[in-house]
Amino acid sequence: MDIRLTQFSHGGGCGCKIAPAVLAELLAHAPAGILPPELMVGNDSADDAAVYRLNDSLALIATTDFFTPIVDDPFDFGRIAATNAISDVYAMGGRPIMALSLVGMPLDKLPLEAIGKILEGGAAICREAGIPIAGGHSIDILEPVYGLVVMGLVHPDRVRRNIDARDGDVLILGKPLGVGILSAALKKGLLDDDGYREMIRHTTRLNRVGEELAGIDSVHALTDVTGFGLLGHLLEICRGSSLAAQIEFAKLPLIAWACAFAREGIKTGASSRNWSGYGAQVSLPAAFEPWQQALLTDPQTSGGLLVSCAAAAVPEVLAAFHASGFSEACAIGRLEAGPAGVCVL
Known part of the structure; x- marks a missing residue:
């Protein structure tokens, strides 16, 4: 099919989400x-999904996510959108x-064949997830x-919100940053086959x-990093938990092409x-480069899980990530008492 899906959309993937400041104003009303x-x-709370307790041993997770094309291939677009939507259930600790x-x-x-490929891509990921x-x-x-509406189940005691982080917790990121930058390069025709893969x-x-x-038990808070970038979703943890965060840029997992x-x-x-929406709550080093800031605010589509856990649990958390194929997962900083904000070192 001689068609480029991204030519039909003004933005792509989670990058087309309403800006944080505008969203906050809308929700306030x-x-x-x-x-x-x-x-x-x-x-x-600014969490990833709604959770409704059914009984003492079972709670229902409900979420929805949808967006415009981030890639040109219809099958890949369907796969990405479905993966992103299902992620919110995992971010709450559910199945x-x-x-x-x-x-x-x-x-x-759009030809019906292209639309059919989008649906096939979404179905392929749902089969992989077993739903x-x-x-x-x-x-x-x-x-x-x-996109998808996704429902999941979780024990009420195992719900992991993004507002339950604790002073002294270590922050662990599961996937490298830079997907939004790759999508921008793709739209400009600059992303080669290796970068696309x-x-x-x-x-x-x-x-x-x-x-x-x-x-x-020592995993206190979970969220996934999507359209607001690492800083935006980390700030949601900070605000909800009334804590300050420190992250080390040198420790961040980054996509080399990005x-x-x-x-x-x-x-x-x-x-x-x-x-523009949250920069006032972020402290950057004096010599910080614009490209570094761009990676911290880069909107991730189907991004990685961001974990807040006790320091003693870091080896167990990293082992779980690595055993599941997330080889890039690593500790990136910590939380401490203080006004909500992020200090980048």
């Missing part, structure tokens, strides 16, 4: 809804059980949009290790919007 006692996680498709396509512009696509909804729309390798790897991590492009000034528009 949202009316308060019903808050039953069974609702363990809802709108009161996905079922998905519903969300499909919006410009039927006058059915049990239904969904579709509309005719101006830009291609695809690296991008697909990271964005289609399920974060299923999250369920195992939730079984470690570093090279960042040095050339290539980044997404979302990266700049992210910094």
